[in-house]
Amino acid sequence: MTQPIEFTDASFQTEVLDSDQPVLVDFWASWCGPCRAVGPTIEELTKQYDGTVKVGKLNIDENPIAPSGFEIHSIPAVLLFKNGKVVDKLIGAQPKERYQEAISNLAA
């Protein structure tokens, strides 16, 4: 998988919450400037962690149900899920190293 997965309200349970792999989800919207800024970083992470972490995006305008249970307000909001639970939440367009650090912490 070399491109981020496009998660939806319909796929969120099976693709994210029921996933055997850790999952990174970028909650974004097309009209959100900082979301666009972080987009290339998410694509790089997809390639870097191919096979170990499932990386994807969820458009909150098109999929307004899935984000509702995770206390998301500002976007972009990048959440890391492990065994169906949120283990980290990074708000705003952050440097790539912050996401890598959060993924590294998954193994701890």
Place this chain on the structure above:
Amino acid sequence: MTTKEKPSQRSLERMKNYVDKYRKKSGTSGHPNQDVTDAVVSGLAAHVDEFGRPLCPCNYYPDKQAEVDSSRQWFCACDEMKQFKYCHCLLFVTPEGLPITEYLPEDHEGRQIYGVVEDPTPERGREARHQI
């Protein structure tokens, strides 16, 4: 209409003019990456078309119509901008493209993301600072 669709030219022009004027008023700049500004202005214009109000496009609202009906907090320029001169949408920033964070509470996410970013024009903006 949903915010996936292209906003009207009329609303786009209205928001571009507003953003230009508010930057002058607040002493802030545009982001060096023009795509960031263009996306946010389009989102504001799309919300004007859909809801009649420039609802911030950089937030998640479980129900946008309910948000518009209940509060002006996230109409651009939002309360955070008017009080703290902080724009998490990166529409009103320093010349380097960073949001001003020096007036935010220390536990605010903006301080955690960007650290302390000083206001280069402290004599301008923050028209609602008395409401903090």
